[in-house]
Amino acid sequence: MYSYTMAQWLFFFYFYCFFGWCFESAFVSLKKRSCVNRGFMRGPFLPLYGSGAIMMLVVSMPFQHNVLLTYVAGCIGATVLEYITGVVMEVLFKVRYWDYSNQKFNFKGYICLTSTLAWGGLTILMTRIVHKPIEQLVGDIPHNILMSIVFILTIYIVADFTLSFKAAIDLRDILVKLEAAKEELERVQKRLDVIIAVSNEGREAKKQERGERADELLSSIEERLLGLKGKIQSGVLTYPESMREEILDLWMKYKINLEKSRQLKNLMDIYKRRLIKGNPTMVSAKFKHAFQEIKDVVYDRLKK
Template sequence: MVFNYNIIQWLFLFFFYSFCGWCWESAYVSILEKRFVNRGFMRGPFLPLYGCGGAMMLIVSKPYYDNIFLVYIAGCIGATILEYLTGVLMETLFKVRYWTYDHKKFNYKGYICLESSLFWGVCTVVFSHFLQLPIEKLLLAIPMNILSIVTIILTVINSCDFMLAFKTAIELRDVLMYMDKAREEMRRMQRRLDVIIAFRGEDVKEVKDGIGSRMENLGNKAYELGFGLSSKVGEIGNGIGSRLDVLGSSLEKSFSTVREKIMSSPSDYVLGVREEVSELYAKYRIIKDRMTPAPVKNFFEWYKERTIMGNPTMSSEKFKFSLEEIKEKISMRDKGSDESELKEE
């Protein structure tokens, strides 16, 4: 009977397929990016999705091995289900997509597409009827004691790597969520400062107490249209105004303007308004200081940088701007390191 392996052999094949998948993906993406890319969720030379895919192809093709058409259909269905479930699970856990088919025709929510499904069917036929046969001969030729030792070592190494990768992905999720909350809080602070800058002290107090709520709305619209201090027209629409560094720069200038107005005419601003400005600034400093809280403090370490750079197609619909900002910062750090190395040479 074909593909009748024991647990150790299945595990070894899983790692073997994971390694082959890493070689293929890393070579392909490196050519597209014109630089070496250590592709994948993990940092070691293994892509578990390919390991699961290879094992799945053998399992689904086993009952229909003598009928190539049924093997093809089983491969299409099995691989599509695996790809969909993996994509949904990873985005649910990490709030990030590691691949997307949004640019392909006949895709379903970007997780799967018709072209990919048909391709997986072809891969299943080629893999199960041609490639696996010589692999099986090599597998069966390896003494069982040696195979067991190698498999155990690979299991330990990959388990550690996966745990680090999982921890990194969770930290990235926490970073994105924190950045999103910080961005919204900074926007609220900017809108309030716009009102304080635009009106005199007593008017500001009335706005705060609700008497002049339409003025608050005016401040909101002013910010959204992009004439908040240091903002350029169109920045919000282009996503630039959503960047934390742009928001921070705008707030710094707004606080400076408010302080100058209060110092030049302190009698125009009641004590409550001055206290509010002080509270806003204290809150702003806390946000700035917490840009590196516990889950973020050591984020730009080698392992985590490589995780981001190893997945150039990584995307997040909910945290789009935050993820782009992180990618840009890491890319700039990476380019800076390359330039420093060239200068030293």
């Protein structure tokens, strides 16, 4: 049984957060063939790995002399942790920081069989090989020095996590507002369809497909509004005053939502961009198109 002080437990947590960041960043960087600072936080720490490592130590305590039971305990414990973390993060931030939907035997994209089996193997590797020298190293550090290290790391990590959490919440709010703007644009486009149909141009309205992304909607709406404006000015189309006022109102709504979309995308500061760049597999089921637009903005800025 492990008998560590609180300072030692915290040091182990921070160490494995860092170790996990090294492993994950190296793996993803090699896969993407470019340097990727992986993770939720800006600094070199991945809390999921630190939590997973501590969980592995705890669940394997009763089975330290039984490899099979250690493996099973690691599979179950880590999978439960990964599932709960994934669900909570998506509820809070409206995005998934990992997604196993393309893997066989996955459950709602949060967990999958391959990952579960790997967690069991990592638990054995962790408890039988990796942790022993780390345990020895920490045991040799004088208590006062260890406390100072833990204190400094705690301040840094809490500050980093707070800023990262705020950035994730801000990113969520941007997604919500972009989606609201998109819904308003869809209402504008539907009304334009009716106006165009009334003017005996139903065939034109039917040929134009409704864009799913906000930028596609904006382009389609602008084209239709400019078309109507040109035909009204040339005398090809005549509308009663009430409909002219409605078209003007639709034009104003278009301009307002165009500016709103631009402003929201310009709110992507370094922490929000860091979240997206550090998690290239991030997805958002609820705000799929809005999130893809934001990702396009981030990666377009990287190319400049």
